[in-house]
Amino acid sequence: xxxxxxxxxxxxxxxxxxxxxxxxxxxxxxxxxxxxxxxxxxxxxxxxxxxxxxxxxxxxxxxxxxxxxxxxxxxxxxxxxxxxxxxxxxxxxxxxxxxxxxxxxxxxxxxxxxxxxxxxxxxxxxxxxxxxxxxxxxxxxxxxxxxxxxxxxxxxxxxxxxxxxxxxxxxxxxxxxxxxxxxxxxxxxxxxxxxxxxxxxxxxxxxxxxxxxxxxxxxxxxxxxxxxxxxxxxxxxxxxxxxxxxxxxxxxxxxxxxxxxxxxxxxxxxxxxxxxxxxxxxxxxxxxxxxxxxxxxxxxxxxxxxxxxxxxxxxxxxxxxxxxxxxxxxxxxxxxxxxxxxxxxxxxxxxxxxxxxxxxxxxxxxxxxxxxxxxxxxxxxxxxxxxxxxxx
Ligand SMILES: Nc1ncnc2c1ncn2[C@@H]1O[C@H](COP(=O)(O)OP(=O)(O)OP(=O)(O)O)[C@@H](O)[C@H]1O
Numbered sequence: 001x002x003x004x005x006x007x008x009x010x011x012x013x014x015x016x017x018x019x020x021x022x023x024x025x026x027x028x029x030x031x032x033x034x035x036x037x038x039x040x041x042x043x044x045x046x047x048x049x050x051x052x053x054x055x056x057x058x059x060x061x062x063x064x065x066x067x068x069x070x071x072x073x074x075x076x077x078x079x080x081x082x083x084x085x086x087x088x089x090x091x092x093x094x095x096x097x098x099x100x101x102x103x104x105x106x107x108x109x110x111x112x113x114x115x116x117x118x119x120x121x122x123x124x125x126x127x128x129x130x131x132x133x134x135x136x137x138x139x140x141x142x143x144x145x146x147x148x149x150x151x152x153x154x155x156x157x158x159x160x161x162x163x164x165x166x167x168x169x170x171x172x173x174x175x176x177x178x179x180x181x182x183x184x185x186x187x188x189x190x191x192x193x194x195x196x197x198x199x200x201x202x203x204x205x206x207x208x209x210x211x212x213x214x215x216x217x218x219x220x221x222x223x224x225x226x227x228x229x230x231x232x233x234x235x236x237x238x239x240x241x242x243x244x245x246x247x248x249x250x251x252x253x254x255x256x257x258x259x260x261x262x263x264x265x266x267x268x269x270x271x272x273x274x275x276x277x278x279x280x281x282x283x284x285x286x287x288x289x290x291x292x293x294x295x296x297x298x299x300x301x302x303x304x305x306x307x308x309x310x311x312x313x314x315x316x317x318x319x320x321x322x323x324x325x326x327x328x329x330x331x332x333x334x335x336x337x338x339x340x341x342x343x344x345x346x347x348x349x350x351x352x353x354x355x356x357x358x359x360x361x362x363x364x365x366x367x368x369x370x371x372x373x374x375x376x377x378x379x380x381x382x383x384x385x386x387x388x389x390x391x392x
Contacts, residue, residue: 001129001329002360003043004087007078010065012038013387021362022380023082025354027371028364029392030384036364039384040132040334042077043362046090047130048154049110049121052336058108060094072096072104081128084329089115090127122165126158129331131320133350135341137312141300145289152216152290155319159326163215170208170285177201178280185279194276202268205284210261212285217253217260219322220245220290227318231294234349235310239295243315248287306343313346317353330356335363340370351375 002023008014013035028036041052041060051060065073074095081088091114097107112119114127139147157164180197183189224243231241245253249267251260267283268275275282292299292311299307323331333354339347354361364384368376383392 001081001083001332003079003128003332004082005080006039006042007076008039008042009076010062010073011042011060011075011077012062014038015062015065015387017387017389019382019389021360023358023360025361025363025379027368027376027379027381028362028384028389029366029368029381032366034384035387035389036384037336039389040336040362040364043079043128043332043334044130044132046077046079046092046124047126047128047158047332049092049112049124050154052132052134056106056108057094057110058096058106061096061108067096072098079128088127089113090124091116092121092124122168123161125164126161129158129323129327130334131316131323131331132334132336133313133316133338134336135338137316138308140315141292141303141308141311145287148290149286149288151315151319152219155322156215156219158331159323160215163212166208166211170205170212173201173204173208174281174284174286177205181275181281182279184276191276194272198272202265205281206261206265206268209264209284210257210259213247213251213260213264213288214255214257216285216288217245222322222325223315223318226321227314230317230321230349231310231314234314234346235307236345237294241299241311241314242293244291244293246289246291249283309342310346313342313350317349320353330359333359333361335361337364337366339363340365340367 003021004023006017006019006021008017019039028039030036037052044050044052045060051057061073061075065075067073072095074093076091076093078089078091081090091112093111095109095111097105097109099105110121112121112124114124140151153167157167177198180189180201184191184194220243227243228240232238249264251263255263264284271282294307297303299311303311320331320333335350335354339350342350353359354363365371381392383390
């Protein structure tokens with residue numbers, strides 16, 4: 001799939017942008033803080049309804065945006081997407097909220113339209129599929145477990161509408177269950193009826209959790225077939241990379257969603273006392289992790305910087321390939337300042353991937369010097385400066 005046109009209005013440092021895109025490689029280059037990353041961010045947001053940066057949605061709205069008479073400022077993102085099944089028009093408005101006195105608050109709201117019809121944010125996810133590569137991907141390997149869960153969740157959410165909905169439901173239930181557990185821990189609620197009161201929440205949590213587990217295990221199984229050999233090629237080593245799903249409880253993993261849900265339910269019953277004592281849900285997909293091993297060595301803990309970088313790149317390339325295999329068309333690749341970070345071998349791998357036919361890629365760089373003349377001759381180059389994009 002590819003994005004043929006992107007419109008931005010009052011998004012980050014763009015007042016207005018109308019950008020036609022080719023289905024192949026586009027290089028956005030220009031000085032720091034010009035607005036290159038913001039273009040990738042807008043596409044990522046349209047695909048996932050999440051920002052690439054750790055910031056509130058309201059920060060997407062251009063600081064100097066005025067809004068219109070009586071309407072608070074808003075950022076608008078609109079993409080025309082070309083898919084095998086036909087064209088699609090995706091639009092998101094992020095609007096700042098005001099209080100009774102008309103003063104801007106920290107809150108914002110999201111309005112989504114798919115083919116001009118109002119839709120829920122959750123329905124937008126996966127209409128456009130993207131994979132973002134950034135130098136910060138290293139946290140997938142050496143960072144906290146939530147980064148690795150996020151990696152699986154973003155990949156699966158873009159592939160499976162049921163996964164997004166189940167994940168949202170699971171998170172809501174876990175939150176409500178946690179507030180009950182906290183109330184018992186703090187003796188704000190009588191302890192006699194713990195089992196009865198948890199019965200409904202456990203049923204909902206484990207049904208959703210079983211599905212999330214089943215889908216994550218299936219994805220990890222498929223990823224292994226892709227990422228293992230990719231890592232070998234990228235690192236030039238002989239041993240493949242093994243990705244293991246590490247659940248928060250002992251699991252017979254060769255079971256379907258129902259079987260996994262039953263195991264989770266049994267685990268929760270056994271953990272009841274601990275959960276009440278700690279005031280939180282201790283088991284389930286929200287506590288799981290991924291482990292990366294080569295020759296039996298845990299690379300998250302003991303890998304060299306170079307090995308960890310190779311794992312991160314293999315994971316991202318594997319994600320893109322998984323999406324291509326499952327969905328039947330390639331996701332749009334977004335490479336944010338990526339190539340300058342890579343050594344020659346890793347760079348060559350990435351370039352090989354983005355040069356495939358039917359692969360749309362947008363990449364950013366500050367310095368053209370890192371690209372060969374032949375590469376530059378065969379791509380579209382756009383110069384970005386102070387929130388404007390110029391052909392070059
Ligand atoms: N809501 C906003 N309104 C206006 N400007 C913003 C907003 N949010 C971020 N900016 C600014 O937009 C500019 C563009 O940032 P962006 O990250 O897109 O630049 P970049 O070209 O990718 O830079 P680099 O090469 O340094 O990564 C930055 O100066 C940033 O401070």
